[in-house]
Amino acid sequence: MTRYGMVIGLKPEAEQKYKEHHAAVWPGVLETIRACNMRNYSIFLHNHMLFGYFEYHGTDYAADMAKMAADKTTQEWWALMMPMQSPLPERKKGEWWTAMEEVFHVD
Numbered sequence: 001m002t003r004y005g006m007v008i009g010l011k012p013e014a015e016q017k018y019k020e021h022h023a024a025v026w027p028g029v030l031e032t033i034r035a036c037n038m039r040n041y042s043i044f045l046h047n048h049m050l051f052g053y054f055e056y057h058g059t060d061y062a063a064d065m066a067k068m069a070a071d072k073t074t075q076e077w078w079a080l081m082m083p084m085q086s087p088l089p090e091r092k093k094g095e096w097w098t099a100m101e102e103v104f105h106v107d
Contacts, residue, residue, distance in 0.1 A: 001039075002061070003105065006052045006097035009086030010045065018084050019045075028073035036064040050085070052097060 010018055022043065033041060037058030044051045058064050068074055082096070091098040 002056045003102055004052075004054050004056060005100035005102060007088065007100060008050050008052075008097045009088065010048050010050050011084055011086055012048050014084035015045070015048070018081070021080065026073060026077060028071075029077045032068055032071045032074050036068045038064075048086075050097075 037056055038054045039057055041054035042052070044053075056064075085096070087096055088098045
């Protein structure tokens with residue numbers, strides 16, 4: 001299992017709508033998350049910054065992320081979410097959410 005943390009900005013005017021959407025995530029999106037071996041997925045909000053965390057339980061992360069990106073329902077969900085988000089300027093090429101380095105963990 002590998003832990004992933006990521007961060008992205010949230011446009012202030014979109015905060016309420018973003019919360020509403022995530023209070024009722026589409027079942028097809030949740031099914032795809034599970035099918036792509038992601039578990040214990042959370043998104044936190046603080047001062048217009050979103051912090052995402054999940055645990056990956058698969059064996060081919062790139063393939064699972066490609067599978068997720070190819071899913072029609074997920075594409076529709078992302079089309080709603082992306083205009084609400086503000087990617088960080090320092091993100092790596094190809095990233096939307098900025099990957100974070102894990103510097104501490106304890107079970």
